Amino acid sequence: MNRLKKTLQLLLAGIAALQLTACSKTVQWEEEVPLNTGEVIWVKRSVEYVLQGGAGNPLDMAYRPERNQAIEFTWNGKNYRYEGDARIILLAISPQKKPVLVARAADNSWKSVHHYPCTIPFYVQLVPDDAGRSWTWPPAIEPWLYGLPHNLLRSRHKPEEMRKRYSEQQRNEEDAAGSSQTPSQGRIDPNYTSDHCKPKEK
Secondary structure (H helix, E strand, O other): OHHHHHHHHHHHHHHHHHHHHHOEEEEEEEEEEEOOOOOEEEEEEEEEEEEEOOOOOOOOOEEEEEEEEEEEEEEOOEEEEEEEOOOEEEEEEOOOOOEEEEEEOOHHHHHHHHOOOOOOOOEEEEEEOOOOOOEEOOOOOOHHHOOOEOOOOOOOOOHHHOOOEEOHHHHHHHHHHHHHHOHHHHEOOOOOOOHHHOOOOO
C-alpha cells in the first residue's frame, strides 16, 4: 500500500512539473550592441514567457513576457550579468571604464517596486559590483548619459517570432515605431519626466 501511495505521489509530482514547464518558455537571443566607446559587442539576453490571460480579457490566453529579464555580456575581458525587472534600453561604458545599464524608471512598475524617487530625467542607472553580478543604482542618472541612443532591443513578440540573433540594423527596425512615438525610449532625454511623478489632484 505504501509503495502504491509513493508511486502515485511521484506520478502526480511529475504531472505537476510537466504542466508548469508547458506553461512557460524561456526565449533567448543575441544582439549586436554598439557602445558609446565606438566598440561593438554581442550581448546575450533571455526572457521568460508565461501562458496567461490578457489584462483586459482573462480568456485571451497567450504566452506573454514576464517582467524579469537577463542580460549577459563580456567587456574588457570581464563577464557581466544582470537579472531583474528593469526594462533595460541602454548599455554604456562610463568615464570610469565601467559598464552601466539604463532603463526608464516608469517601465515595469520599477519606481514603485524599488521606491525610486522622482527625478528629471526619470531613468535609473544600474552599476555593477566588482564581480559583475550584483547591481545598485545612484539616486539619479549621471549627465554623461544624456543624449545617448538606446542600443538594446525593447520590442517583444510571440516566442516563435523572436529571432535568435539581432544585428544593429534589425534591432533599430524593430524598435523604430516605439522610438518615434515615445522619444524617451529611443534616446536618453535629459528633460524626460513621467505621469508617475505628477502630483495627484485632490
